[in-house]
Amino acid sequence: MKVDFAFLADGAEAIGGKLYVLGGAFDTIWAKKFPAVHPKISFVMRMIFEPAELDRKHNLEILLMDEDGKNIAKAGGPLEIKKSEKTYKGWPHPFLAVMNFINLSFPKTGDYSFNIVCNNNAIKSVPLRVASIIETTITPQ
Numbered sequence: 001m002k003v004d005f006a007f008l009a010d011g012a013e014a015i016g017g018k019l020y021v022l023g024g025a026f027d028t029i030w031a032k033k034f035p036a037v038h039p040k041i042s043f044v045m046r047m048i049f050e051p052a053e054l055d056r057k058h059n060l061e062i063l064l065m066d067e068d069g070k071n072i073a074k075a076g077g078p079l080e081i082k083k084s085e086k087t088y089k090g091w092p093h094p095f096l097a098v099m100n101f102i103n104l105s106f107p108k109t110g111d112y113s114f115n116i117v118c119n120n121n122a123i124k125s126v127p128l129r130v131a132s133i134i135e136t137t138i139t140p141q
Contacts, residue, residue, distance in 0.1 A: 001053050003116060003124040004046040012042035012098045028129040036106045043114050047095045054083045054093055060118050062099050067111040075099040106130045
């Protein structure tokens with residue numbers, strides 16, 4: 001299996017093999033105060049499974065980690081991709097998924113990452129920076 005693509009969005013849905021995205025492909029969250037709570041992040045990914053990987057049990061996890069390797073949040077679980085009669089024999093099979101993370105709390109500024117782990121193997125990392133907004137007051141002269 002391989003990751004065809006993975007990115008973050010403000011919102012996304014996978015319906016009927018198609019992807020509907022709102023505010024996709026960002027890599028930075030700007031916050032006024034910490035801990036910063038972000039209302040929703042959609043983690044979007046498309047994986048490609050080879051024929052030998054179909055009809056087998058896999059374990060898929062999406063781990064949100066801080067720069068020190070501390071786990072902030074996770075999603076996922078058992079996964080089994082069935083062979084499809086719509087796909088020609090021997091063709092790879094796509095798996096499109098959206099995992100929504102609601103009210104994530106980021107304790108501090110820094111580098112975070114969403115890591116795709118399948119069968120205990122890290123296969124892709126999607127970076128996310130959390131930065132502080134410095135507000136300035138402009139005084140008229």
